[in-house]
Amino acid sequence: MKISAIETQGFTLVELLVAMVLAGVVTAGIYSLYRSQQRSFAAQDELSQLQAKMRTALYFLERDISTAGCDPTGSAGAGILFADANVIRITEDRNANGDATEYNEDITYSLYTSSGIAKLGRKTPASASNQPLAEYVDALDFVYLDKDGNPLTTPVSEPNKIRSVQITLVGRTAMPSPNYKDTAVYSNQQGNVVFGPANDSYKRLLLTTEVLCRNMALK
Ligand SMILES: [Ca+2]
Known part of the structure; x- marks a missing residue:
C-alpha cells in the first residue's frame, strides 16, 4: 500500500514529457528574446559609434576651415589653396612665424581608400600622408x-573669393544591419545629391554645416 501511494504521487511518463517540452519552449523563448535584445544593443552601439565618429570628423573640418587664411604677420600667404567639390586644402599661420606650411597649418581634407575601407583623410603638412579621421x-x-552667399563653380578658380563653406559628410556603420535596406538619397544644402541610394544594409548618417571663413574677408 505504501509503495502504491508513492507511485500515484509520482509523474507519469506523459507528464514528464509534457513538462520537458514546456521547459524547452520556455528556454527557446528566453534565448530568442536574449538574442534579439543582443542584436538590438549591438545595433544601438553601431549607431552611437557612427554618430561619435561623424561628429568628431565634422569638428576637425569646421575648426580648420573656419580659421583658414589666419595670417597674423601678413607674410605667410595663408588662405584656401585648393577648393574642389570633394577636396579642400587650407593654410594658416597658427604660430605667427610668417610660415604657413608647417604641421597643423597646411591641411588637406579628402576621401581615400586603404585596406579596402573608404576613409576621411586629414593630411598635414602637404608632404605627409593621409591620417584617417573617420x-x-x-x-x-x-x-x-x-x-553674397552664391555658390562658386568648383574647382574654385579664385579661392580668395570664398567667404563660407558648406560641409556635408555621409558615413555608414561598419557592420550591416539584417533586414535593413538603405534606399535613401543624400543631398547637400544646395539640394545636390552627394550619395545614394546605396540599396545595401548599412545605416547611414548625414551631417552638414556651414562654416564662416572670417580670415578670408581680410584678403
Ligand atoms: Ca607657422
Whole structure:
C-alpha cells in the first residue's frame, strides 16, 4: 500500500514529457528574446559609434576651415589653396612665424581608400600622408560661397573669393544591419545629391554645416 501511494504521487511518463517540452519552449523563448535584445544593443552601439565618429570628423573640418587664411604677420600667404567639390586644402599661420606650411597649418581634407575601407583623410603638412579621421565615409562634399552667399563653380578658380563653406559628410556603420535596406538619397544644402541610394544594409548618417571663413574677408 505504501509503495502504491508513492507511485500515484509520482509523474507519469506523459507528464514528464509534457513538462520537458514546456521547459524547452520556455528556454527557446528566453534565448530568442536574449538574442534579439543582443542584436538590438549591438545595433544601438553601431549607431552611437557612427554618430561619435561623424561628429568628431565634422569638428576637425569646421575648426580648420573656419580659421583658414589666419595670417597674423601678413607674410605667410595663408588662405584656401585648393577648393574642389570633394577636396579642400587650407593654410594658416597658427604660430605667427610668417610660415604657413608647417604641421597643423597646411591641411588637406579628402576621401581615400586603404585596406579596402573608404576613409576621411586629414593630411598635414602637404608632404605627409593621409591620417584617417573617420572610416566608412561615403561622401565628403564642399560648397564654396562668395560674399553674397552664391555658390562658386568648383574647382574654385579664385579661392580668395570664398567667404563660407558648406560641409556635408555621409558615413555608414561598419557592420550591416539584417533586414535593413538603405534606399535613401543624400543631398547637400544646395539640394545636390552627394550619395545614394546605396540599396545595401548599412545605416547611414548625414551631417552638414556651414562654416564662416572670417580670415578670408581680410584678403
Ligand atoms: Ca607657422
